[in-house]
Amino acid sequence: MSLPTRWKPCACAWRACTSRLKTRRRVVRGLFRTGRLNLDRAPVDLRKVTRQVAKSLRAVLEQHTLELVCPNEPLLVEGDEVRLGQVLQNLLGNAVKYSPGGGRITVRLERRDQQVCLAVSDEGVGIPSEALPRLFAPFYRASNVAAHGITGSGLGLHVVKEIVTLHGGTIEVESTEGEGSTFTVSLPLLAQ
Structure with a gap:
């Protein structure tokens, strides 16, 4: 039995969400079992990964305007394509x-010297300044999220930081409560 046409986008979004949840579950299980993440390193074009992840999340982004700013040339890093996709997801x-x-969500990918910088900006609830130093700690959640009815485990940003660090990179956040946030990942550009 096939789905009516009007339900097909929902089914596609459901499959994408299910896939992301399974991947996250595997990452968290592996992290807690071994105490570290393993990487399958190869040259990765972050431009390609960015476009794929943005495309896979289109259904979830219905109420938002997504602006994708990418250069025309590939931006290669040495890394694990699946794990880097998880960071962006x-x-x-x-x-x-x-x-x-x-609101608007902007994903900006650019080369800065010998780094590839990936910035994700939103116009959301923002993060209180006192929460910023602990934001990447496991199970930490900023105090303002409960007031907005936003749920979560507090593990996502911790896992993101672990993946970025294993790739020899850094992650920074700039945020103003009530105005939004920008997370910037910097990774070493692959020498060609």
């Missing part, structure tokens, strides 16, 4: 979750 997912009223 988590950051984009958080941008959606913490912008419950919709």
Whole structure:
């Protein structure tokens, strides 16, 4: 039996969400079982990964305007394509979750010297300044999220930071409560 046409986008979104949840569950189980994440390293074009992740999340982004700013040339890093995709999925997912009223989400990918920088910005609830130093700690959640009825485990950003660190990169956050946040991941550019 096939689905009516009007339900097909919902089914597609459901499959994408299910796949992301399974992947996250595997990552968290592996992290807690071994105490570390394993990487399958190879040259990865972050431009390609960014476009794939953005496309897979289109259904979730219905209430938001997604602006994707990518250069025309490939931006290669040495890394694990699946894990780097998880980083972007988590950051984009958080941008959606913490912008419950919709708004603009911008994903900007660019080369800065010998780094590839990936920035995800939203116009959401923002993060209180006192929460910023502990934001990447496991199970930590900022005090303002409960007031907005936003749920979560507090593990996502911790896992993101672990993945970024294993790739020799850094992650930074700039945020103003009530105005939104920008998370910037910097990774070493693959020498060609």
